[in-house]
Structures are given as structure tokens and as C-alpha cells.
Amino acid sequence: MREVAIVAAGMTHFGELWGASLRDLFVEAAQGALTAAGTDHLDAIYVGNMSAGQFVGQEHLGPLMADHLGMAGVPSVRVESACASGGVALRTAFLEVASGASDLVLAAGVEKMNDGADVTAILATASDQETEVYHGATFPGLYALIARAHMAAHGTTEEDLAWVSVKNHRHGALNERAQFQRELTTDQVLSSALVSEPLRLLHCSPVSDGAAAVLVCPLDQASKYTDHPVVIRGTAMATASLALTDRRDMAFLDSVAASGARAYEMAGIGPEQVDVAEVHDCFSIAEICCIEALGFAPLGEGRHCARTGETALGGRIPVNTSGGLKSKGHPVGATGIAQAVELFEQLTGASGDRQVHGAEFGLAQNMGGTGASSVVHIFQAV
Amino acid sequence: MPSPRYWREIPSRYRLEATRCGDCGRVSYPPRRICPECRSTDGETIELSHEGRVLTYTVVHVPPDDFLMEAPYALAVVETPEGARMMVQVADCDPASVEAGMMVALEFRLIRREGKGGILCYGYKAVPAYPMGGEAEAELRSKESEVAHA
Amino acid sequence: MAGIAGYGAFIPRRRITTEEIARQWGKDPGTIQRGLMLKEKSVPGFDEDTITISVAAGRAALARAGVSPSRVGAVYIGSESHPYAVKPSGTVVAEALGIGPEVHVADFEFACKAGTEAMFVALALVESGRVDYALAVGADTSQGAPDDALEYSASAGGAAFLFGRDDPLVEVVDTISFTTDTPDFWRREGEFYPRHGGRFTGEPAYFKHVTEATTRILDKTGLKPEDFRFVVFHMPNGKFPLSVGKSLGFTREQIDPGWVVPTMGNTYSGSSPTGLAAVLDVADPDDLILITSFGSGAGSDSFVLRATGLLPQRRGLAPSVRSMLDGPRRYVTYGEYAKYREKIIVND
Structure with missing residues (x-):
């Protein structure tokens, strides 16, 4: 496996962001990371997201976010493991870079929770519906x-x-x-x-809107994007x-x-x-x-x-x-x-x-x- | 809850059917095809006793919308004599009176309703285990005045 | 001789007092308590309905009978508060009790006598030899309109009786039904609360049908009131069963053990069945028992029963009616009652 580093990060403010949509949040965080790295290309995107389908009625986040980032065409997929979706997105990006399959991958996470949905019920879908939530x-x-x-x-x-x-x-x-x-x-x-x-x-913890993104690449290519990489x-x-x-x-x-x-x-x-x-x-x-x-x-x-x-x-x-x-x-x-x-x-x-x-x-x-x-x-x- | 999803779980929800592993003896509720303890597929269907003991509990003050009218309610993990564990509400008592170690009976109750026009979903809730018959019952009746207007 | 192989009852553990309801509507509690002879009534929780009450009562009946659920060939639920307008209560009850799927299931409705109606049919199926055992339940979470006289009585509970040919706890000596078309109390499809004809529910309805059925079964069996140790009449309030009992020549000693209404209220289809269960909790072998139900619309079913030596041996296998009436219970305010009975309008 190749050594993998984080070379840039971007993040929105976290909170009740009534004026920002799911895609707005993603784009702000992702563009922040891209700008910091001084790049406008990506080999792949992983979008960590628990439940946009329930929170805002939107699935199929991979292509949606690639498109709004102005990168339609780039492989992009949503990764889900409830509240661990972001961490798992980073791990997936790591594996893709470490394997040699890609050289520059965006690992991002986004959630828009304050949009009028029954947050308690949606979050509960991450526990056992048949034996816990039922009761x-x-x-x-x-x-x-x-x-x-x-x-x-x-x-x-x-x-x-x-x-x-x-x-x-x-x-x-x-x-x-x-x-x-x-x-x-x-x-x-x-x-x-x-x-x-x-x-x-x-x-x-509160009910929040927000997004965050990091760029990962092989350690030996990190100097193209930053003087201060952090190795995973x-x-x-x-x-x-x-x-x-x-x-x-x-x-x-x-x-x-x-x-x-x-x-x-x-x-x-x-x-x-x-x-x-x-x-x-x-x-x-x-x-x-x-x-x-x-x-x-x-x-x-x-x-x-x-x-x-x-x-x-x-x-x-x-x-x-x-x-x-x-x-x-x-x-x-x-x-x-x-x-x-x-x-x-x-x-x-x-x-x-x-x-x-x-x-x-x-x-x-x-x-x-x-x-x-x-x-x-x-x-x-x- | 769509009715097919409800219907499939009727054996465990209505009759407390569980699986006892033929190899390691672990009891899984609801039934499982593969024992989570030893991966055996040699499971036997059993019916759990309608009683148990509270292992741990909470009182839910902020419920999902479907349970809005019932809050606050006690939610507990109950272990049956067979060793099966289940999460159930503890009903018919002051939620503040629920405690770990408390003996409970399992009673068939309406658990949730799908809005005003959807299906009714049944299952079990725990209630404090009350003594029955003979001296135990007499003792209980003598305490009536304490219970009244509690 | 066919009879009752097992019985059981269930009464929810919440209560509201007559006084609390009277205060809500600016009525004098003492006048109402005396007039209706009601102290308090049971109140179902959000999680209790005809189905859950039937399952609890049915489970107790099976326990007392010691009969495998697989031998039960019919399940009949009598109620005027079936949770579904379309879809049987009995299917849930049968599945929960492990009965079937080779079983005949039906829901009965005949105002307050749907319970004895179910018992009548269950008994006939057993006597005919078509099934070994048949379960009949009378249960209700009764509705009474706010500030109506019925609000003081309409309560929740029920009783189940497992009929069988072998080893009954109680033999059925005879039965009779007396029915006419008398519109004294009704609820139209889609209406939330029932309506009634006020004093018309008395003489031409309750008293006429209960008296006729009782008199006719006494004639038919050649028995006299004094031959019975216990008698149970439908209990729409405390007063009616005492009045009709007195006019028919029965004493308070015969009536009181099954007169559960002062602290239970009127459980509609579950009323006289629960009274009968309370009697079976105390009856001795060879005691004769008379029960006459009443259902608005209107009709009465009468049963003459005789306790056997098995009854005292089996009744300890499930809780008694009095233990449920007098045991742990919680008193609710009118506000809580209105919430539990869904009388408060909330958003979806």
C-alpha cells in the first residue's frame, strides 16, 4: 500500500443554517479544500451522508455533488454508515489512494438536518427498527x-x-x-x-447543518498541494x-x-x-x-x-x-x-x-x- | 409501518417466539437464522415466558412523533427466564418507579398506530409483576389504601 | 355435558372517579354517585383496546382450562369497540394465543350483549360436536359522549370463556335468547360516540328484555330464584341490575358477588361476562348460577350454569376479577382521561 496524506481541508460553519441547502453546504466545504490545495481536478469523490433521503428527500448524492462542484464526469458515490458515514468516506478514499487506483480523492461529509423533518425518527433509523424503534x-x-x-x-x-x-x-x-x-x-x-x-x-449533541471535506493523495505527491501534509x-x-x-x-x-x-x-x-x-x-x-x-x-x-x-x-x-x-x-x-x-x-x-x-x-x-x-x-x- | 413488514414479524411480536441454539444454547429474540454466538444454524423455535426482569431502563421524555401522546414513558431492557433480552416499554406504573432488577410481566398491548387510518401494531409491554392469589393477593389488597391516589 | 372449561378476565389498571367526572361538568358528585350507584370506572390506556383485553382474558381462560391452544376450533370476540371497522379483532387474538390457523374466527356486535352472543354461539358449536373447544370473549373500551350520563359508566375490560365438552369447570344447564327490534341506543357508522333514547333505554328496553329472558329461562328449567346461589344481570349502572333483580325475586346476597359495576363501570360487551367471571372466582361445586345479559337494539341472553368440583381447583391459575378491581391501580384526572380516550384534538 502507498502512504496516504491529507493535503487540504475545507469546512462550513456548523449550526442551523437556514439559508443553505444540502448542495450549498457540500460545495462550500469541497471548494474550500480544492482552493486550499490549488487544484481543480479530482480522480474521485466520496460523499459521507447518513440520510439526505429522509432529511431532505434527496438520494443519489454522488453525481449530484460532483455536478454542483463543476466536476460532472468524476466518479462520485455516497458512503453511508449512519453517523459514521464521514469517517467511512475518509477510509474509503484512503483505500482508493493507498491501492494506487487514484491519486487525488475528495472525502467529504454533509448533512442538512434542519429542514422540517422528524429528526428524532430519522436518527432512530440507525438503530434496530424491528426490536428497538418499534417500541x-x-x-x-x-x-x-x-x-x-x-x-x-x-x-x-x-x-x-x-x-x-x-x-x-x-x-x-x-x-x-x-x-x-x-x-x-x-x-x-x-x-x-x-x-x-x-x-x-x-x-x-444538537441538530446541525454542515459539511466538511479533505483531500487525500499519496504522500510522495503531497508537495504538489501543500508544505504541511498529515499522514494517515x-x-x-x-x-x-x-x-x-x-x-x-x-x-x-x-x-x-x-x-x-x-x-x-x-x-x-x-x-x-x-x-x-x-x-x-x-x-x-x-x-x-x-x-x-x-x-x-x-x-x-x-x-x-x-x-x-x-x-x-x-x-x-x-x-x-x-x-x-x-x-x-x-x-x-x-x-x-x-x-x-x-x-x-x-x-x-x-x-x-x-x-x-x-x-x-x-x-x-x-x-x-x-x-x-x-x-x-x-x-x-x- | 407498511403492513407486510408488520405481518412478517407476527410470530415474535404476538407469541414471543425466539430461537434457542442447538449447539451453544443461546436464546435469540427475535428468532435468527444464524446463532450470533457460535454461528450454528441448528436453531429450535421456542416461546418465551411472559415474565422477566429489568436489566436497565430509561424514561423517554422526547419521543418520536408516533409516541407523542404517550411520553413520558419508561423503556427497558428486559431479560426473560430463558435468557432472551428484549427492549420494551414498562407500562401501567409511574415511569419513575421503574428500576433495575424489578420483576415484570409481559402483556399484549397496542404498541403503535400508523397515523389515523393505518394499521394497528401490537406487541408486548412489561408491567410490574403483581402477586396473584392466596396470601400474596391478600397482602396486596391490604395495601390498597397506599396505592389509591398514589 | 358441555360447559365452560376455562375463564379469565382483564380490567385495565387506570381509574377515574365519578366525582372527578361530575366536577368537570359542574354536576353534584353526590347526586350522581347515588343516582347511578357508581364510585369509579376503569379507563384504558392508549395501548389497550378490545384486542389486548381479549388476549389477556383469553390467555387466563386457556391457563385455567389447561388446554393446548391448538385444540381451540373457534374464536369469537363480542364488542362494540372493535379497533378496526373492517378487519377482525379475532384474528389478532387467535394468533397471539397460538390458536389456529385451523380455526373459525368471527367478531360479534350486539351493543352490550355481544359477549354473551359470542358465548351462545361458541357453546352451540361445542355441543354440536363441530369443534372440541371454542373461545368466546366479551370485551370493550366503551365510549360515552362527554357530559352524557354514559360518561360516568362507560369503561374498559372484558372476560373470556373457553367452552368444551370434557371436564368443564361449569356446566351449562340451559340457555335462552329474547330479542326484539327496540332502538334504545345506537351508533351510526362513522360516528364517534353512541346516542341513546334517555329514559326509553329503561322500561321498554333493559327491564323488558332482562325480565322476559330471565322469566322464560326459569320457566324452561323449572327453577326458582331461590334455587340459585348467584345471579348476574347486565350492569349499565349500579341501579338497574339491583332493581331488576329485586322485581324478579333475587336478593342482594345473590347479586353482590357479580355486581362489579360500582368500581369497574360498564364494560359494555364485557359487563355481564366479567360479573360472571367474578362469580366463578368464588362459587362452590354444585352452585347454580344465572346470568342474563342485555344488548341495546335489543335483546337478552340467559344462561343457567352449575359449578363443578374442578372450579375451585383451577381458578387459582389466573388472577381474580376482584384482585384486578381492588389491586394496583392509578387514578387519573379528567384531563388525563380526556387524553387517554382521545377526546383532545391534536395534529397528526
Whole structure:
């Protein structure tokens, strides 16, 4: 396999973008990456998107987006793995470049969620329709069940959960592209409206519109596009049962652990060498489960990390410097690519007030459903 | 829900049919063709008991549109004596009274309706397991005044 | 002799008091409680309907009978609140109970006597030898228009009876039906609430048909009121069954065990069947039991039953009616009641 690098990134603001359509969002992010790389050609496009068919009634995004990018003719396909669609789009682009099939591929993610659809019902299609959704399960509901299981197994408290939101909002307050550029207090989190007990509104990532894009090419061609490429050292994906009831342990995300282990092995590093990470904090409990499964905290200890500052900027392993899904926003199909954008900037020293100084290795973990799919990428500054 | 999709699942939704693996004994609900534990295809159809225990639960305050009128409702993972796990609502009680370890009975209920004119979709919900007959029932009746207007 | 091989009942666990409803409409609760002799009534949840009540009652009947569902050759559901206008309730009930597919299924409607109507036909099929066992259910989630007298009584619940030839818990001694065309209570297709003829529902309807059917079955069997340990009359309110019982020469001791209406309300097709189930919960071997239903439109079915030695042995296999009436229950406000009964207009 050829070594593969990210050479450019583009991203929209995340939020309730009433004036922008699905295609507007994609074009803005993709054109941003193309402009940064100073190129106007592509060998292929992968569009990470969870559910444009349901959110805005639009399928067949591959050719649509290629056309609106002024690149009709280029191979272009939508990649779907629920909220991990973006991460999987990046992995697919990586494989295409690593294999030698293509030299310059755009991996993008886009979602337009604020267009009047029943968001709760649409997101729930990523869980098991026959056994979970049929009975009234929602995504917050399923993560609430995970939270309760984690509380029972490890003594995690509602305040522990609240600290994850507080920490990520502190980061997001420094990110001009974030949906919520403001800090929160634990009191605000713990007095917000109940969504699905024990999860409250401020434990949940918001409903967002947005897009993100990165360009990948062989490392030995990277200098054509940038002086500061970031190498993709590891990429891995793993799956688990869609239904929570089929999991061995509801408080542990097997797919996150497996995708992490495979990515670490491919990159030849361990969690202790990671300098900065973006993990899938769709709900506060998810960040705790993910940092445990990825080895950033021992099992059962992840609950303390946000409060102690271990996972905050300046801490042992800063997690979600972008603000995470909670503060930056979570346009589901775009999230995996937005994580890569954050790490591309961190590893090229372009993160401004959020910069983790001297960061060499970055890890992005993006998952679908309640962790039925998880994809992990490990990046290295060169 | 389109009626064919509903109709196909009737054996598990109406009668709690499940598969017991002939090789490793794992019980899968709803039935599966391949055992998720050992990949055996030697499965036997069984009917689950109409009782179980709450493993974990939540109270859903923000429901999908189809369940708007029922919120807040308790949603739980229930394990039957056969070891099958299912996600069901816990009905006929204050959602705040649901807790892990609670014993429940499974009762046939209307789960959802397809708008005003579509099909009615049935299945099971858990309800608190009430003692029945004899002393247990007498004890229950003596507590009547506590329950009333609770 | 053919009889009832198993029985069961189900009553939803929500209640609303007569007082709460009266207050809503500015009525004096005491006057209404005394006039109708109603304390409270059962209220179905969003997730309960004739089908779910029938499944619960039917499951209890099968449990008490100890009969394999595969031996049940007919399933009849009597109700005036079948959830579908077109599509049987009985097919769901049969599948849920594991009955069939070699089974005869039908939904019955005859206002409040659809339950005994189903029992009548189930019994006849068993007696004829055409099927080994036949399940008959009377169940309703009754509707009464807001601020109508019926709103204080219309409730939810039902009972199921499995008829069979072998080892009955109760033998059927005789039956009779008395039917005329009397438009005392009706609901036209597409209408949400039923309408009624006010006091016309009394003398020419309820009292005439219940009295005629009861008198005729006493004549037919040569039995007298004092020969019975228990009697059950249809219970549209608390008062009617007591009045008709008294005029026919029955005592409160005979009526009270099956007089479930003060705390259950009128479960329409499930009313007299649930009263009968409550009687079977306490009857001793060889006790004679009389039940007379009433359905507006109008007609009455009477059954004379005799308990066997099996009844006390089997009744512990399912919950008693009184345990459901007096057991765990939640009281709802009129607002919650209006929501549960879909009396509040909401957007799709």
C-alpha cells in the first residue's frame, strides 16, 4: 500500500443554517479544500451522508455533488454508515489512494438536518427498527440505557456526564465554526430539560447543518498541494450488533475498542502516544465510553477525565478540542470528516487558541448508531 | 409501518417466539437464522415466558412523533427466564418507579398506530409483576389504601 | 355435558372517579354517585383496546382450562369497540394465543350483549360436536359522549370463556335468547360516540328484555330464584341490575358477588361476562348460577350454569376479577382521561 496524506481541508460553519441547502453546504466545504490545495481536478469523490433521503428527500448524492462542484464526469458515490458515514468516506478514499487506483480523492461529509423533518425518527433509523424503534426507542433513549448500564457498572454519575459537556463547550467556545461558541456550567447542564433519563438536553449533541471535506493523495505527491501534509498512519473499522439487547455488555462499546486496536496496530503506536483526539461524543456518556474503549482511560475511570482536566486542552490527552459533537455541532454525515479537519489543523499548527502544542499523533474516532459501527483514523504530522 | 413488514414479524411480536441454539444454547429474540454466538444454524423455535426482569431502563421524555401522546414513558431492557433480552416499554406504573432488577410481566398491548387510518401494531409491554392469589393477593389488597391516589 | 372449561378476565389498571367526572361538568358528585350507584370506572390506556383485553382474558381462560391452544376450533370476540371497522379483532387474538390457523374466527356486535352472543354461539358449536373447544370473549373500551350520563359508566375490560365438552369447570344447564327490534341506543357508522333514547333505554328496553329472558329461562328449567346461589344481570349502572333483580325475586346476597359495576363501570360487551367471571372466582361445586345479559337494539341472553368440583381447583391459575378491581391501580384526572380516550384534538 502507498502512504496516504491529507493535503487540504475545507469546512462550513456548523449550526442551523437556514439559508443553505444540502448542495450549498457540500460545495462550500469541497471548494474550500480544492482552493486550499490549488487544484481543480479530482480522480474521485466520496460523499459521507447518513440520510439526505429522509432529511431532505434527496438520494443519489454522488453525481449530484460532483455536478454542483463543476466536476460532472468524476466518479462520485455516497458512503453511508449512519453517523459514521464521514469517517467511512475518509477510509474509503484512503483505500482508493493507498491501492494506487487514484491519486487525488475528495472525502467529504454533509448533512442538512434542519429542514422540517422528524429528526428524532430519522436518527432512530440507525438503530434496530424491528426490536428497538418499534417500541418507542429514540437515540437519546438508547444512549440513556448505555448511561444507566455504565452508572451501574462503574458508579458514573450525572455530574460526571455533565462535565463532559462543560469541557467540550469550553473547547467549542474557542472554535469560530462551532454551533455553540459559549461555555456551560455543570448547573446549567444538570438543570436542563430531561430528554431521556438520565440524559438531559445539554448532554446531547444538537441538530446541525454542515459539511466538511479533505483531500487525500499519496504522500510522495503531497508537495504538489501543500508544505504541511498529515499522514494517515492507521485506518480501521469494526462493527457490533445494531440492537443494544444483543450486546455482551451495554456499558462497553466493542466496535470502538476493536476499531481502535486495529488502527493502533496499523499505525504502530499505542494510546499513550496520541497527543490529541476527536471522539464521537454524540451524548456525554459516549465520550466516556469511547475514551475507555480507546485506552485513554482505564475501564471505569473515564468518568473522571473531563472533571480533572485530563481530557481538556492542556491536559494529558486533550479530547474534542474542536468542541466535539456537543459544542461544535453534529451534522451527522459530516462529523467524521470534521474530526479529520480538526486534527489536520492541529497537526499542522493551525488551531489558534485551541492548538495542542507539539502535537505529532492525532486520533479520530467516529461511530454510527449506538456504536454498531466505529471507524478510527490515526494521523501523524510530518 | 407498511403492513407486510408488520405481518412478517407476527410470530415474535404476538407469541414471543425466539430461537434457542442447538449447539451453544443461546436464546435469540427475535428468532435468527444464524446463532450470533457460535454461528450454528441448528436453531429450535421456542416461546418465551411472559415474565422477566429489568436489566436497565430509561424514561423517554422526547419521543418520536408516533409516541407523542404517550411520553413520558419508561423503556427497558428486559431479560426473560430463558435468557432472551428484549427492549420494551414498562407500562401501567409511574415511569419513575421503574428500576433495575424489578420483576415484570409481559402483556399484549397496542404498541403503535400508523397515523389515523393505518394499521394497528401490537406487541408486548412489561408491567410490574403483581402477586396473584392466596396470601400474596391478600397482602396486596391490604395495601390498597397506599396505592389509591398514589 | 358441555360447559365452560376455562375463564379469565382483564380490567385495565387506570381509574377515574365519578366525582372527578361530575366536577368537570359542574354536576353534584353526590347526586350522581347515588343516582347511578357508581364510585369509579376503569379507563384504558392508549395501548389497550378490545384486542389486548381479549388476549389477556383469553390467555387466563386457556391457563385455567389447561388446554393446548391448538385444540381451540373457534374464536369469537363480542364488542362494540372493535379497533378496526373492517378487519377482525379475532384474528389478532387467535394468533397471539397460538390458536389456529385451523380455526373459525368471527367478531360479534350486539351493543352490550355481544359477549354473551359470542358465548351462545361458541357453546352451540361445542355441543354440536363441530369443534372440541371454542373461545368466546366479551370485551370493550366503551365510549360515552362527554357530559352524557354514559360518561360516568362507560369503561374498559372484558372476560373470556373457553367452552368444551370434557371436564368443564361449569356446566351449562340451559340457555335462552329474547330479542326484539327496540332502538334504545345506537351508533351510526362513522360516528364517534353512541346516542341513546334517555329514559326509553329503561322500561321498554333493559327491564323488558332482562325480565322476559330471565322469566322464560326459569320457566324452561323449572327453577326458582331461590334455587340459585348467584345471579348476574347486565350492569349499565349500579341501579338497574339491583332493581331488576329485586322485581324478579333475587336478593342482594345473590347479586353482590357479580355486581362489579360500582368500581369497574360498564364494560359494555364485557359487563355481564366479567360479573360472571367474578362469580366463578368464588362459587362452590354444585352452585347454580344465572346470568342474563342485555344488548341495546335489543335483546337478552340467559344462561343457567352449575359449578363443578374442578372450579375451585383451577381458578387459582389466573388472577381474580376482584384482585384486578381492588389491586394496583392509578387514578387519573379528567384531563388525563380526556387524553387517554382521545377526546383532545391534536395534529397528526
